[in-house]
Amino acid sequence: MKVAIIGAGKFGTAVTETLLGGGNDITLIDSSENVIQKMNNRFDIYTICADARRVEVLDGLHMDTYDFLIAGTSDDELNIIICEIAKKLGCRRCIARVRSPEYVEQVEFLKSTMKIDYIVNPDLACASEIFKYLTEKNTLRGGRYTADGVTILECKIERFPGLSGLMVKDAGPKLNGTLITAVSREGKIIVPNGNTKLLEGDTLYLCGLDKTVNEISRKVREKKVYTDIKKVMIAGGGKTAFFLADKLLDFGAAVKIIELDRSRCEYLSGKLDGALVLNADATDTSLLAEENLDGMDAFVAVTGFDEENLLLSLIAKQHGVEDVVTKISRKSYAPLTENLGVSMLINPLDICASNILRYTQQGEFLVFSKMIQGQAEFIEIYAEGSMGITAKTLTELEIPEGVLIAAIHRDGEIIIPRGSTRILEGDRVIILSLLSSVPMLETLIKKGKGSVF
Numbered sequence: 001m002k003v004a005i006i007g008a009g010k011f012g013t014a015v016t017e018t019l020l021g022g023g024n025d026i027t028l029i030d031s032s033e034n035v036i037q038k039m040n041n042r043f044d045i046y047t048i049c050a051d052a053r054r055v056e057v058l059d060g061l062h063m064d065t066y067d068f069l070i071a072g073t074s075d076d077e078l079n080i081i082i083c084e085i086a087k088k089l090g091c092r093r094c095i096a097r098v099r100s101p102e103y104v105e106q107v108e109f110l111k112s113t114m115k116i117d118y119i120v121n122p123d124l125a126c127a128s129e130i131f132k133y134l135t136e137k138n139t140l141r142g143g144r145y146t147a148d149g150v151t152i153l154e155c156k157i158e159r160f161p162g163l164s165g166l167m168v169k170d171a172g173p174k175l176n177g178t179l180i181t182a183v184s185r186e187g188k189i190i191v192p193n194g195n196t197k198l199l200e201g202d203t204l205y206l207c208g209l210d211k212t213v214n215e216i217s218r219k220v221r222e223k224k225v226y227t228d229i230k231k232v233m234i235a236g237g238g239k240t241a242f243f244l245a246d247k248l249l250d251f252g253a254a255v256k257i258i259e260l261d262r263s264r265c266e267y268l269s270g271k272l273d274g275a276l277v278l279n280a281d282a283t284d285t286s287l288l289a290e291e292n293l294d295g296m297d298a299f300v301a302v303t304g305f306d307e308e309n310l311l312l313s314l315i316a317k318q319h320g321v322e323d324v325v326t327k328i329s330r331k332s333y334a335p336l337t338e339n340l341g342v343s344m345l346i347n348p349l350d351i352c353a354s355n356i357l358r359y360t361q362q363g364e365f366l367v368f369s370k371m372i373q374g375q376a377e378f379i380e381i382y383a384e385g386s387m388g389i390t391a392k393t394l395t396e397l398e399i400p401e402g403v404l405i406a407a408i409h410r411d412g413e414i415i416i417p418r419g420s421t422r423i424l425e426g427d428r429v430i431i432l433s434l435l436s437s438v439p440m441l442e443t444l445i446k447k448g449k450g451s452v453f
Contacts, residue, residue, distance in 0.1 A: 001025065001360060002066045006052045006082055007073035008035045010329060011097060011122065014349040015070055016043060018357050021442030027061060052082050064090030068360055072097040080114050087115040095356060099123055099239050118359050125355065126348035127243035129374035130325050133344050134229055134298050135251055149414045150407045150430055151213040152181065152378060157202040159220035169194030176216060178208030179416050181406045181432045182376060187342035189375040191404050191434060205372065207406040209414050229253055229297045235282035235312050236303035237264045240327065242271065244300065249274050256291060258282040282312055298323035306333050310340065317341045331436055346374040350435035357438065367428060376434045381445060385425040389445045395419035399444065402437030406430040
């Protein structure tokens, strides 16, 4: 595909990295010479230092030859205008990053009026995943997903006596031959290998034949229950906090927001009827104690600083808060959370980059995609002969860390693959990937030169 990306900030960089994995032809435009130089040093792509609002800039690129334009600057209005210009110049489909709550309330009108095909909002996407986690303990709807004879089941390890403490390679007899595709542990999704040790408190994602998984499900599944979450404290009053608080208030929870900027507090107080908004420093431990941090059902750290979010999460865990959610934007900080005991770690840039990627693949080879806990996704694809994934056995493919081939649907037969299994043209393949591993996955499944891409 031929893609133009406008804006080379964190969002544009994440989208660029993800789309490059699929071998797409990318043009990146930004108005800062320094930013463009950094992107040139990092990626092998065509870059332009220019103002994309100027018609002659986009017209000079021959927009009618582009499959997608993604407007991802920090300015909502600018993104909307750029998409409208690109559409009139013949770009096939346009995607706009729009973050303002006022615009979110009229998304469909914007799309139809401005001819925008898809609107992405990192803050809303992040808030939706956090809300789903806090209010519904199952990250798959109903705890399971079924597709063409294959079922993915989510369940607690405690439902399998004797499983805790075993290596994944030794767990087969207790799981009737189903495959452990993912493990959720202390807020982090793990794609296991045979030597991964299963621990008490883990949540497992099992994949296997419908019949087999259904038998397991009847024995181990708990009824789907919504939490009785009543009190939530949110550190940071940005857009993610706004969207999350709005959802939680509708759910019936009491919400307390701590934000340092006074004008932002006034905005939140006027928009969120029922929320208690405090103009204070969330890192003030005496304030947190006074505001009954110990009595909270959940604590969500969504300030604009990763370091502050990590510190606040540690404080919340020390105060015994059961559910602690942390937002980070830097992938390099992810290892630091392993010993914090957070319930959920989330990166809005990864979520949006993956959402954009899957949108661009609709109608091509993607069958479905399902995100779990905001950190990983199951996808099902049609395998085509020109894809690298069909070239060798799974062992020979050198599948990247964080990616697992879960199941193959071939001529009415379901195959739970082994290292010697080879994917053939026409197979439908279910794959699990961490969002951070999506660029490497795209390299694995990208099409060759002879494809329609």
